[in-house]
Amino acid sequence: MTEPDLKPLPADIQDLLRSAPRPVPPAGFEAAVLTRLEASLDAAPGGTPPSSMGAGGMTTATLSRMGTWGIPVSVFALLTGLAGGLLVGKNMAPPVSPAPMVELPQRNTLSVLEPPPSIIAPPVALEMPRPPSAPTPQRPRQASKVKAQPEPLRPERDLALADERGLIEIARTALARRDTARALEAIEDHASRFPRGQLVEERESLWVQALVNAGNLEGARRRATEFRRSFPESMLLPAVDAALEK
Amino acid sequence: MMDGAAPDGRSMGLEQIYSAELPYVYSFLYRLGCRNIELEDLAHDVFVTAMRRWNTYDSSRPVRPWLFGIAFRVVVDARRRRTAQREVIQEPPEDIPHEGEGAEERLAQRERRELVEEALESLEPERRAVFVMYELEGIPAAQIAEAMGTPVPTTYSRLRIGREEFTAAVRRIQLRRGEP
Numbered sequence: 001m002t003e004p005d006l007k008p009l010p011a012d013i014q015d016l017l018r019s020a021p022r023p024v025p026p027a028g029f030e031a032a033v034l035t036r037l038e039a040s041l042d043a044a045p046g047g048t049p050p051s052s053m054g055a056g057g058m059t060t061a062t063l064s065r066m067g068t069w070g071i072p073v074s075v076f077a078l079l080t081g082l083a084g085g086l087l088v089g090k091n092m093a094p095p096v097s098p099a100p101m102v103e104l105p106q107r108n109t110l111s112v113l114e115p116p117p118s119i120i121a122p123p124v125a126l127e128m129p130r131p132p133s134a135p136t137p138q139r140p141r142q143a144s145k146v147k148a149q150p151e152p153l154r155p156e157r158d159l160a161l162a163d164e165r166g167l168i169e170i171a172r173t174a175l176a177r178r179d180t181a182r183a184l185e186a187i188e189d190h191a192s193r194f195p196r197g198q199l200v201e202e203r204e205s206l207w208v209q210a211l212v213n214a215g216n217l218e219g220a221r222r223r224a225t226e227f228r229r230s231f232p233e234s235m236l237l238p239a240v241d242a243a244l245e246k
Numbered sequence: 247m248m249d250g251a252a253p254d255g256r257s258m259g260l261e262q263i264y265s266a267e268l269p270y271v272y273s274f275l276y277r278l279g280c281r282n283i284e285l286e287d288l289a290h291d292v293f294v295t296a297m298r299r300w301n302t303y304d305s306s307r308p309v310r311p312w313l314f315g316i317a318f319r320v321v322v323d324a325r326r327r328r329t330a331q332r333e334v335i336q337e338p339p340e341d342i343p344h345e346g347e348g349a350e351e352r353l354a355q356r357e358r359r360e361l362v363e364e365a366l367e368s369l370e371p372e373r374r375a376v377f378v379m380y381e382l383e384g385i386p387a388a389q390i391a392e393a394m395g396t397p398v399p400t401t402y403s404r405l406r407i408g409r410e411e412f413t414a415a416v417r418r419i420q421l422r423r424g425e426p
Contacts, residue, residue: 192396
């Protein structure tokens, strides 16, 4: 679908949307979020002491540490869902090159602490790089200080799997209730976020079924052929074949 | 067009982006249905994630859609976790200040605001995010597609369905209220 295919909204709905006031943060919101960001940045060895709040509640030093050009910043970020802990690291450097738009960006890790013996994920030094167009001063990398990147964190993997399952489940239930558009949305969302995820096989089999339901038999056959090539032993092959025989 | 001057990130660091974009991140989160203390948590998470992913930001592009894409993921992930934990947060409705709310038009503006917010509730999360970005924030579909990580046709499809659902919801609410 392209923009010209879109029917315009009714005039009264357009008026409503135009005249609906924008929600604005209540007083103190910006300062409260900033304080928490500051706490996140300071909650690690090497973090600087909290700065005083400036006028309007803005902490200049904290904001600077968030990523002003030329001020290297490092953040140890335990990934989402892990007790919300954030640690700040040290030994930061600008990135060698901009990373492509990917779900989990490559990080230039210049220091990695020894992982703790507990199940808590080891902190990984992350840095606040410059945007790709900004000039990047060169700093020699000290290979001897670089330790191997730890294995992907299990909780992160589990969270990703949970997200994958959620999308696959949305697609499956949408197919069951013949909501093909919703199913395709969830499938494409999964393909975009998890191109090589753990549930690719399930996604691809659902994709064939969704394309059949959408009446795109050519696309369904093409995907089915690719599915057979990629997963010749799949238990989902009968379902894929059955969808094409509809 | 986008409401307010959206920085392109070329000449800005996160400190300027935080100051300039926090109100927009707030209103986006609010229009996705986030309220009260959750808003503070999620706004914090958005900027922490932005810091982590700063090296994925293409500084030739407007920063606001990029932040909204992060905000959408943060909201979806938070709700999935909450569902998984069977945690139900029931917070009282709040009366937050809204832009342009003057003494004379306060009631009318409040009714319009509540109508929009209630109608938005009827949209599924992805369609709601696309609808809010396109219709309320004025972000072009191509930039929304990039921010959401979906193909442009999917974005238009979500927008089309979102428009239909939003319009139908407004009609239902108006009927219930006895409005014309």
